[in-house]
Amino acid sequence: MNSLRIRLEIFAKFSQDDRDLLQQLASRNIRDIRPRRDLVREGERPRFVYVMLDGWACRYKMLPDGRRQIVAFVMPGDLFDNHVFMLRELDHSIASITALRVAEIGREELEALVTDRPGVAQALWLNDLASLAVQREWTLNVGQRSAYERLAHLLCELFARLGSIGMTDGNACDFPLTQVDLADATGLTPVHVNRMLQELRGAGLIELQSRKLTVLDPAALQTAALFNDRYLHLNREPGI
């Protein structure tokens, strides 16, 4: 729940009250989800905003014939799916990758929060703007980068995000994604993801085995990926 605080407080200044309230909301209505289950499904009426307390999930869209695109990964500390406010039906699904622990925040609670706490409301908004920036970069990634660059870029993004929430250990981290997941996120086939991973290994950039990623040469990996973490908005912006 600390991580929730971290991931929203980047975006606005919170009072101790705001913090306590959020903390409280994120510790009621906890739900545990098994790995590889749909958490919410396309077409459903959205009911909750979720706070990821533990585990990895992905947001994905599917075409009628089964082609699947992962459009985002969700990590601990992320607050996600605040479509409670707008959509009749969700236009995408969310699935767990690992086992999850999530907090569900109901619509009324969220509405109260937004009405009574301008700081929190702003943080929620900026959180969405940050997601939008990330989604743009994904469009660029899939649209313009080569398979090799694309995969490198995804690894850079995931590692940077994990780092920002203290889930890296030096230049290593847990990495629960399968090659099929990586394929669905990059718009490649699993076979080709495998080949590109071999190349990344061969170039001495990464090690990846038994769900553990080590970035052997971060600078070189970022160069290969044409990666710049600006779009992730991991740090507080002095702006506002």
Next chain:
Amino acid sequence: MNSLRIRLEIFAKFSQDDRDLLQQLASRNIRDIRPRRDLVREGERPRFVYVMLDGWACRYKMLPDGRRQIVAFVMPGDLFDNHVFMLRELDHSIASITALRVAEIGREELEALVTDRPGVAQALWLNDLASLAVQREWTLNVGQRSAYERLAHLLCELFARLGSIGMTDGNACDFPLTQVDLADATGLTPVHVNRMLQELRGAGLIELQSRKLTVLDPAALQTAALFNDRYLHLNREPGI
């Protein structure tokens, strides 16, 4: 300026006061832009929120080596780039396609608006959530659809958006995009865009010449594109 009202009022209920205020903001500080100019450039500090009064623009990102991806199109009535609130630097640029007429809304004005007018604030937020939904669909589009489907999908989207703001005439509309623009938006090469357009013409789905698009068979085009307009949020959601 009417169109502005339309495009934001989808998302929240406005009082007559809200409406007047917006109208006012969108009629001060009008700027005219020539075709094919950068309106705002990556790396700049964002200063204004813009309302597109007339013309087409695109949002794009570039890689250091010059590869370019258009990540969104902006049309009359769209309010865009409310990053005033968050970003130190923009992570993308915006360029005019046709000649533009835009209204610039300054940061203080916007902040006042958000503070004093909860309805407007919500509409702005939901506007961003809608953009996010569109951006996800673009990721899917570029990641999973074939060249043919992808182009058809883009045409469907543009035509649907134009229709929602009354800029279609039966099943025809003005269409200022070049094949290079279409290529940058779909992640294809201009040459291949040309070939796919020929196929769409050959299949009797569209006519496209001298900046005029006619959708000869809307249903068939949508089927070919695997298009469903739900993600565009063109209509008021009964939700909230």
Next chain:
DNA sequence: CGGGTAATTGACCCGGGTCAACAGCAGTGG
């Protein structure tokens, strides 16, 4: 030990990219 999922590898193929030439047309200046 068995069964299922994930990773790996090789052989072959194809959608879309690349390169290049050319045509159409608008704008511009002499």
Next chain:
DNA sequence: CCACTGCTGTTGACCCGGGTCAATTACCCG
């Protein structure tokens, strides 16, 4: 009024990055 320039669109020949298909090898867990 015409020549020139530059952008946009079109077409053809060829090529290659990444997909497809299929078999095999790790794993993991009961």
